[in-house]
Amino acid sequence: AEDPDADTRAELAALIEANATKELEARFAGTLQFGTAGLRGELGAGPLRMNRSVVIRAAAGLAAYLKKQGVPHGDDTTGTTDTTGTTDTNGTPDAPGLVVIGYDARHKSEDFARDTAAVMTGAGLRAAVLPRPLPTPVLAFAIRHLGAVAGVEVTASHNPPRDNGYKVYLGDGSQIVPPADAEIAAEIDAITTLTAVPRPDSGWEILGDDVLDAYLTRTDAVLAANSPRTARTVYTAMHGVGKDTLLAAFARAGFPEPVLVAEQAEPDPDFPTVAFPNPEEPGAMDLAFAQARETDPDLVIANDPDADRCAVAVKDGADWRMLRGDEVGALLAAHLVSRGARGTFAESIVSSSLLGSIAGKAGLPHEETLTGFKWIARVEGLRYGYEEALGYCVDPEGVRDKDGITAALLITELASQLK
Template sequence: MQHDLIAQARTWLAEDPDPETRDELSALVEAGDTQELAARFAGTLQFGTAGLRGELGAGPMRMNRSVVIRAAAGLAAYLKAQGQDGGLVVIGYDARYKSADFARDTAAVMTGAGLRAAVLPRPLPTPVLAYAIRRLGAVAGVEVTASHNPPRDNGYKVYLGDGSQIVPPADGEIAAAIAAVGPLAGVPRPEDGWQTLGDDVLDAYLARTDAVLTAGGPRTARTVYTAMHGVGASVLTAAFARAGFPEPVLVAEQAEPDPAFPTVAFPNPEEPGAMDLAFATARRATPDLIIANDPDADRCAVAVPDPAAEGGWRMLRGDEVGALLAAHLVERGVSGVFAESIVSSSLLGRIAEKAGLGYEETLTGFKWIARVDGLRYGYEEALGYCVDPEGVRDKDGITAALLVAELASVLKERGRTLLDLLDDLALAHGLHATDQLSVRVEDLTVIANAMTRLRERPPAALAGLAVTSAEDLSRGTAALPPTDGLRYRLEGARVIVRPSGTEPKLKCYLEVVVPVADAAGLPAARARGAELLAGIKRDLAAAAGI
C-alpha cells in the first residue's frame, strides 16, 4: 500500500503546476506520511450540483490547481458538446486562498478550448457573477468560492447560461466530462487571450438594485453591517448609498477581505460567536438593525433590538426573515409565484395562499428554487433570499439587505418594528417556530449510519407528537425528484433530515405550528413552541443515534 501511495503521489507531482502544493506533497512523500497520503488519494473530489468544494491542498481529494484545471477542461468539453463552441464563460472569484489562481486557470482552460472567457475585475460577491452571466449573454459562469465554509476550504460553483446553478442531468454530464480529461499536459492553457472585465458590469448590477425598492419609499433605517471578512462591504455600501439609506456603520474588524477569517471560528453568521463583534458595534452605534453577509455575500443575516434578548440584540432566523420579506412584497402588491425549499417554514405557503399568489416547494438549494416558472420571490432558511429573479436568478445578500432595510424603514415610520410584524404574522397564520439540529462530523460514516438507522427504525413519535407519515425522499415524490433525505409529518409539526450538500454535517430541520387566539396568547404560544422544538430535537437525536 505504501508503495502504491508513493507512486500515485509522484505521478501527481509530475504534472502539478503549483509550486506550493508540489512542495507540500513532496514533504509528505519524504516523510513517508502514509496516513495523510491515503486521505488525499482515497478518490477524487466529486463534482455535483454544488460543483466542487473541499479543503485546500495537494492531491485529488483536495482543492488545488490541478483539480480546478481538470474541472474547467471537463466543463469546456461539456459546453462544446452542447453546441456552445466559441461561447462566453464569465468567471468570478472571492478573496479566499487560491481563488484568484483558480479563476485565472479557468480562464486559460476556456480560452485554450476555443471558448471565450471574461474574468470579473476583482473579488466580488457571487450575485454579481450570477447577474453578469445574463447581462453579457454568457453560455456559462464559474464562481470560485467556498461561501461560508472554514478558512482552509475553497470551491468551484458552476452556472449555465440562464444564470442559475446546474441541476441534473447537467451535473452528471459535466462530471463524466471531467473524468474523461487526460494528462494535464494535454490541456491547452495559454498565457493570455481572455478578457478582464472593467467595472461596467458591477455598475450595471448596482443600477439593477433600484428594481428591488419602491420608488420614493422611506430610507430611514440605520444599520450596522458586517462583511464577515468577505467581499460584500464595498458593494453593499455602494448599493445603500445609491438608494439613499444612511451609511451603514461597519464592523471594522471584519470589514476587509481576509482569507484567514481571524475573528471567527467559522465565517457564517449562523455559527455561535460569529456575530459577537457586530453586536458589540451595535451596542455602541444603536442602529435599527444589524445586517450581515457571508463571505461571498450571497446570504443575508438580520438581527434586531430586543430588550428580552441577552445583550439586547436578537438574531432573526432565516425563516423569520423569509416571512418578513414575503409579507412586505405582498403589501407592495407584487404578483407571481413565491417558492421555497422543503426545509424552509410552511409559513410562506400560508402567506402566499392568503394573498392569492402561486406557491411552490422545491428540493433544497437555489439551483431548484431559481427554476420555478413565474418566480417572483424565493427563499431558503439558510439565509438565502432571491428578491429580484429577473436580475439575479440565485440568492443575493446585497439586494436582500436593501429590501430588509426598506421594510425596517416603512415600519419605523409607523412606529413599529420587524418584531411587531412577526407578531402580526403569528396572529394571522399561527406561530410557526423553527429550529435546526446540525451535527458536524469528522467521519462521514456517522451521517450514513444515522440515515440508515432512521430508515430502518423511523420514530413513532417525537416530543409526544405522533408521527403521522414518514417519507423516504430518496424514492422521490409526486412533486419532487429523488434526494437523500427523510421527511416526517407530525400532529402540528414537521421534520426533515438530510446530509448537507456542502459541509460534513447531518442537518435536521424542525418546525412546529402553534395556534394563537389573540395577542395575549403569544407568550404562551412561543413557550409551547420552544418546548416542542426542544423535545423533538432531543428525541430525534436519540432516534438517529447522534
C-alpha cells in the same frame, strides 16, 4: 509531475519525505467529486483536495461539456472560429460562447479563476474574468447581462478558511441541476492528463467596472419608488467581499451609510475573528452586536463571505438577537405582498410553511422545491424565493440565485417603513 503549482508540489514532497502514509492516503484514495454544487473541499495537494490541478480538470470538463451541447467555439489551440459550428441567420459563424468567471478573496481563488480562464480560452471559448473579488450575486447577474453560456464562481461561501470551491452556472444564470452535473463530471473523468489541456498565457478578457455598475443599477428595481430610506444599520462583511458592493448599493438607494464592524470589514482569507465565517454560527455575530450596543442602529445586517446570504438581527429588549432565516423569509414575503408583488413565491421543503400561508392569503401561487437554490431559481414565474439557510432571491429577473446584497436593501426598506 503535472502539478502546475509550486506550493502544492512542495507540500506533497514534504509529505513523502515525512513518510506521512495516512495523510497521503487521505489525499489520493479517490478524486474530489463534481456535483450540483460543483466542487468544494480542503485546499492542498492531491486529487481529493482543492488545487490547481483539480480546477484545471474541472474547467476542461466544463468546456468539453459546453462544446458537446453545441456552444459555438473556435479551434482548440488557435482560438480561431470553427466554421463547422453554429452559424447565425446570415450564414456566418457565431462568436465563440462566453464563460464569465468570478472569484472571492479566499486562498488560491484568483489562481483558480485565472486557470479557468486559460482553459476556456484554450478550448476555443471566450472567457471574461470579473475585475477583482466580488460577491457571488454579481457573477450570477453578469451571466445573463453579458449573454454568457456559462459562469464559474470560485468560492467556498461560508466554509472554514482551509476550504475553497468551484460553483458552476449555465446560461440561464442558475446553478446546475441533473443531468448536467453528471454529464460535466463524466467529461472531467475523461481528462486523463493535464498535458492534453491547452492553457495559453493570455487571450481572455478582464472585465472593467461596467458589469458591477450594471448590477448596482439593477438594484434600483428592488425598492419601491419613493419608499422611506431612513433605517440605520450596522453591517459586517464577515471578512468577505461584500462591503464595497453593499455600501455602494446603500448609497445609491439613499439609505444612511451603514456603520461597519471594522475588524471584519476587509477581505481576509484567514477569517481571524471567527471560528467559522457563517453568521449563523455561535459567536460569529459577537463583534456586530458589540458595535450595535454602541451605536443603537435599527438593524444589524451581515453577509457571509461571498455575500450571497444575508443575516439580520433586531433589538430584543436591552440586547440584540438574530432572526432565523424563516423569520426573515416571511418578513420579506409579507413586505413584497404589501407592495403588490405578483408572481410565484417559492421555498425549499426545509423552510417554513408560513410562506405558503402568506402567498395563499394574497392569492399568489406558491411552490415548494427540493433543497437548494438551484431548484428555487427554476420555478416558473418566480417572483420571490427563499431558503431557511439565510438565502433570499428578491429580484429573480436580475439575479436568478440568492443575493445577500439585494436582500439587505429590501429588509432595510421594510425597517424604514416600520420606524
